[in-house]
Amino acid sequence: MIINNIADQVASPEAIRAAKLSARYENWAAADILRDAIEHEFIGSIALSSSFGADSAVMLHLVSQINSDLPVIFLDTDRHFFQTLQYRDQLAKILGLTNLINLKADKAEEQDFDPKGNLWKLAPDACCALRKVRPLNRITDDYTAWITGRKRHQAATRANMPIVEWDGRNFKVNPLANWTADDIADYIETHALPAHPLVEQGYPSIGCFTCTKPVEVGEDARAGRWAGQDKTECGIHKPIFGGDGI
Numbered sequence: 001m002i003i004n005n006i007a008d009q010v011a012s013p014e015a016i017r018a019a020k021l022s023a024r025y026e027n028w029a030a031a032d033i034l035r036d037a038i039e040h041e042f043i044g045s046i047a048l049s050s051s052f053g054a055d056s057a058v059m060l061h062l063v064s065q066i067n068s069d070l071p072v073i074f075l076d077t078d079r080h081f082f083q084t085l086q087y088r089d090q091l092a093k094i095l096g097l098t099n100l101i102n103l104k105a106d107k108a109e110e111q112d113f114d115p116k117g118n119l120w121k122l123a124p125d126a127c128c129a130l131r132k133v134r135p136l137n138r139i140t141d142d143y144t145a146w147i148t149g150r151k152r153h154q155a156a157t158r159a160n161m162p163i164v165e166w167d168g169r170n171f172k173v174n175p176l177a178n179w180t181a182d183d184i185a186d187y188i189e190t191h192a193l194p195a196h197p198l199v200e201q202g203y204p205s206i207g208c209f210t211c212t213k214p215v216e217v218g219e220d221a222r223a224g225r226w227a228g229q230d231k232t233e234c235g236i237h238k239p240i241f242g243g244d245g246i
């Protein structure tokens with residue numbers, strides 16, 4: 001199934017490169033994939049985008065063991081829980097991350113598109129575009145490849161996700177694609193990584209405070225994100241980080 005997906009992508013030299021890398025990395029450990037991507041394949045032109053959410057400590061720790069100067073991009077929407085901002089600073093300090101980049105919405109665009117600060121309620125896709133997709137688009141060409149923490153088990157749409165993707169503009173490297181929820185929990189315990197403080201309050205997936213609720217026992221982990229709406233993703237993992245609603 002994964003091979004079919006890869007074959008579907010083959011249309012350009014970059015897609016062929018992504019397919020070959022995916023095949024080579026498929027049975028590698030996440031740390032080995034990361035090391036090869038950072039120190040060999042995309043040297044000097046690869047960054048990690050992190051939400052500093054419930055699972056983020058794993059990828060941040062793995063990266064810190066290889067290159068603590070690697071750019072770590074945080075999309076600062078000005079609507080994060082204060083616990084997330086504290087957790088971001090705590091993890092950066094503990095892991096010795098020296099290149100944390102806080103990306104915010106353009107002030108003029110914010111004034112134009114969300115003068116009253118209620119776009120999240122009126123048009124959440126446009127709000128995510130303003131505060132996440134467009135800021136990321138401004139720097140996406142600065143890097144050839146982006147590391148993500150996405151996992152195949154998280155959603156049906158991610159079930160066949162290759163280890164390396166070509167989205168038409170950047171490579172995306174998904175070293176944790178094969179990891180299960182138990183793998184994540186084991187890694188956090190083994191390395192004594194601090195948990196996001198909201199996890200124990202019923203938030204297994206954490207975004208902006210305006211759009212995230214705790215979930216009930218037995219509910220899907222992402223059920224608290226944009227609860228009651230059709231929206232399930234912020235849009236940064238769409239091809240070319242695009243399709244914004246502004």
Ligand code: SF4
Pocket residue numbers: 077079119120123124125127128129131132207208210211234
């Ligand atoms: S998650 Fe909500 S508040 Fe945050 S950027 Fe998206 S719509 Fe806006």
